[in-house]
Amino acid sequence: MAKRIEVSGLNVYYGDFKAVEDVSMTIEPRSVTAFIGPSGCGKSTYLRTLNRMHEVIPGARVEGKVVLDDQDLYAPGIDPVAVRRVVGMVFQRPNPFPTMSIFDNVASGLRLNGVKDRKKLAEVVEASLKGANLWNEVKDRLDKPGAGLSGGQQQRLCIARAIAVEPEVILMDEPCSALDPISTLAIEDLIEKLKDRFTVVIVTHNMQQAARVSDQTAFFNLAATGKPGRLIEMGPTKQIFSNPNEKATEDYITGRFG
Amino acid sequence: MSSTDGTAPPDPPAGEPSAGEPPARATPAAEAPAKNLDLGPVGHLGDRLFAGLARGSGGLVVLIVAFVGIFLLALAIPALADDKSSFLFSRIWEPGGADPKFGIAALFYTTLISSVIAMVIAVPIAVGVALFTTYYAPKRLAAPVAHAVDLLAAVPSIIYGLWGILFFAPILRPVIDGLADALGWIPLFEKPASEDLGVVFTASVVLAIMILPVVTAISREIFAQTPVTHREGALALGATRWEMIRMAVLPYGRSGVVSASMLGLGRALGETIAVLIILSVPNGNDPWNSSIFAGGETFASKIANNAAEFDSPEKTGAYIAAGLVLFVVTFLVNSAARIIVARSTPGGKRQRRPRPDKALEGATP
Numbered sequence: 209m210a211k212r213i214e215v216s217g218l219n220v221y222y223g224d225f226k227a228v229e230d231v232s233m234t235i236e237p238r239s240v241t242a243f244i245g246p247s248g249c250g251k252s253t254y255l256r257t258l259n260r261m262h263e264v265i266p267g268a269r270v271e272g273k274v275v276l277d278d279q280d281l282y283a284p285g286i287d288p289v290a291v292r293r294v295v296g297m298v299f300q301r302p303n304p305f306p307t308m309s310i311f312d313n314v315a316s317g318l319r320l321n322g323v324k325d326r327k328k329l330a331e332v333v334e335a336s337l338k339g340a341n342l343w344n345e346v347k348d349r350l351d352k353p354g355a356g357l358s359g360g361q362q363q364r365l366c367i368a369r370a371i372a373v374e375p376e377v378i379l380m381d382e383p384c385s386a387l388d389p390i391s392t393l394a395i396e397d398l399i400e401k402l403k404d405r406f407t408v409v410i411v412t413h414n415m416q417q418a419a420r421v422s423d424q425t426a427f428f429n430l431a432a433t434g435k436p437g438r439l440i441e442m443g444p445t446k447q448i449f450s451n452p453n454e455k456a457t458e459d460y461i462t463g464r465f466g
Numbered sequence: 467m468s469s470t471d472g473t474a475p476p477d478p479p480a481g482e483p484s485a486g487e488p489p490a491r492a493t494p495a496a497e498a499p500a501k502n503l504d505l506g507p508v509g510h511l512g513d514r515l516f517a518g519l520a521r522g523s524g525g526l527v528v529l530i531v532a533f534v535g536i537f538l539l540a541l542a543i544p545a546l547a548d549d550k551s552s553f554l555f556s557r558i559w560e561p562g563g564a565d566p567k568f569g570i571a572a573l574f575y576t577t578l579i580s581s582v583i584a585m586v587i588a589v590p591i592a593v594g595v596a597l598f599t600t601y602y603a604p605k606r607l608a609a610p611v612a613h614a615v616d617l618l619a620a621v622p623s624i625i626y627g628l629w630g631i632l633f634f635a636p637i638l639r640p641v642i643d644g645l646a647d648a649l650g651w652i653p654l655f656e657k658p659a660s661e662d663l664g665v666v667f668t669a670s671v672v673l674a675i676m677i678l679p680v681v682t683a684i685s686r687e688i689f690a691q692t693p694v695t696h697r698e699g700a701l702a703l704g705a706t707r708w709e710m711i712r713m714a715v716l717p718y719g720r721s722g723v724v725s726a727s728m729l730g731l732g733r734a735l736g737e738t739i740a741v742l743i744i745l746s747v748p749n750g751n752d753p754w755n756s757s758i759f760a761g762g763e764t765f766a767s768k769i770a771n772n773a774a775e776f777d778s779p780e781k782t783g784a785y786i787a788a789g790l791v792l793f794v795v796t797f798l799v800n801s802a803a804r805i806i807v808a809r810s811t812p813g814g815k816r817q818r819r820p821r822p823d824k825a826l827e828g829a830t831p
Binding site: 259261264289290291292293294296297299301303304305306307308316317320321366369370373 | 699713
């Protein structure tokens with residue numbers, strides 16, 4: 209269900225521009241890892257390389273290795289489509305398919321995998337919505353469009369959609385940045401619950417959030433505008449927030465970053 | 467106009483100082499705000515000009531449409547009153563003489579069937595080309611292909627007509643024979659009696675080529691506008707490119723494709739010269755043939771073919787009445803397009819799949 213990710217010597221380029229330089233880290237299974245750092249430091253870009261979603265952006269390419277339980281995601285012959293079925297993703301803005309009902313949104317990934325059996329679909333949809341703490345709110349209106357839900361509900365719908373296909377890893381790219389505090393809390397509770405089954409990686413700008421939900425925290429920074437982003441330090445969240453090794457991390461966390 | 471006049475007063479004060487010398491302007495400007503703020507309406511010549519131009523243009527279009535309608539009605543009604551046969555259901559067309567008889571059934575049929583077939587051929591190709599240029603082709607190839615399709619719109623319809631009957635029709639002949647052999651038992655595809663080249667089907671294929679650019683261009687626009695978030699949502703679930711298009715692009719673009727198709731249909735309905743040149747006019751004594759592999763006449767080609775006959779008000783009125791029907795049909799097609807578009811805007815007001823819900827209820831207990 210949940211797998212370890214080992215990244216070594218990863219560089220990300222947009223065309224000739226080096227956006228992320230030399231990142232190596234290990235992400236433990238069944239844990240929540242938070243990426244923090246100032247805007248533009250490449251943490252979202254780096255997150256996308258973990259399921260090859262960066263390839264959607266023209267000109268983006270990667271050097272280095274991302275190994276998911278002995279399998280290098282960038283080895284020749286690896287299909288990015290297959291990678292994304294194993295490493296799911298939740299985006300900054302909730303993006304349920306607007307023309308699909310709540311049911312169809314959650315079932316969409318299963319249908320991609322060729323599941324046609326109604327009963328099986330219904331079971332997985334219910335389980336996924338329960339897993340995303342959304343079932344009680346939508347069980348009476350599964351045939352209504354997903355776009356009719358509130359922002360927070362939509363984001364949980366997207367999480368249900370992602371977990372319905374039983375991925376190994378779930379990547380979250382600032383999943384709460386478009387949500388109000390109460391919806392944010394609901395998502396944070398959910399992340400806490402998800403780590404029993406999945407490896408969760410979350411990018412966040414909200415440091416309290418990182419402190420609340422994550423087990424490990426990685427701090428990214430860039431030397432100057434136009435320079436590539438780098439991983440400054442990574443460690444247990446408690447240690448990063450109380451006693452970081454690097455001065456830059458401390459400055460950022462205490463708000464003295466300038 | 468009164469409201470635009472209302473915006474006039476603040477202008478002269480602004481204009482006056484500027485006419486004076488710079489230091490003279492600085493003094494009143496410095497004093498005035500201290501006493502009382504000038505919060506009157508702010509309006510400039512450009513605003514008034516543009517507002518007038520916009521209103522005038524809007525009004526003009528409505529006027530033109532109204533006048534065309536009135537013109538058609540005024541000339542058609544007297545002729546229709548004299549018609550000795552059923553205008554809507556008769557196939558006879560003898561508007562001259564003491565007992566004018568004319569009906570549009572045959573014209574209506576040929577117009578509609580040729581345009582619908584054109585649409586059926588053109589829309590899938592247009593959607594394919596649009597998807598190719600937006601999501602499949604490398605950038606280097608996408609632009610030339612898009613331009614090539616756009617160029618089809620620049621070809622004059624007289625060229626399409628000549629090309630269609632002289633070059634394309636002989637090529638299409640074996641296709642027609644093959645289709646007629648296979649599907650000849652359906653009246654629509656009945657084997658033609660003659661080896662005539664100017665048949666409805668040929669006209670339809672040429673019409674399809676003619677409407678391809680507009681349908682492609684609009685579909686391409688709307689496909690390209692599919693929000694990145696929708697596309698990424700599909701890709702992140704492990705969708706292949708085609709699955710991403712089916713899940714995100716096509717649902718988003720559906721209403722655009724429908725309206726594009728309707729625009730194409732409207733163009734095909736009214737196309738005159740190409741159809742006129744291609745279609746062979748059936749002999750007046752022949753029994754009427756519903757096959758698309760026979761000749762025929764559309765509203766537009768009929769009117770254009772007989773423009774020389776507009777010698778008496780009765781005859782002219784008969785053709786104008788036919789033109790009026792074309793006007794109404796085109797109007798209805800456009801309205802239908804609007805209704806469809808309004809109903810299926812992205813965000814989906816319609817519930818498309820209530821069934822899985824029932825399956826779910828079965829699974830819950």
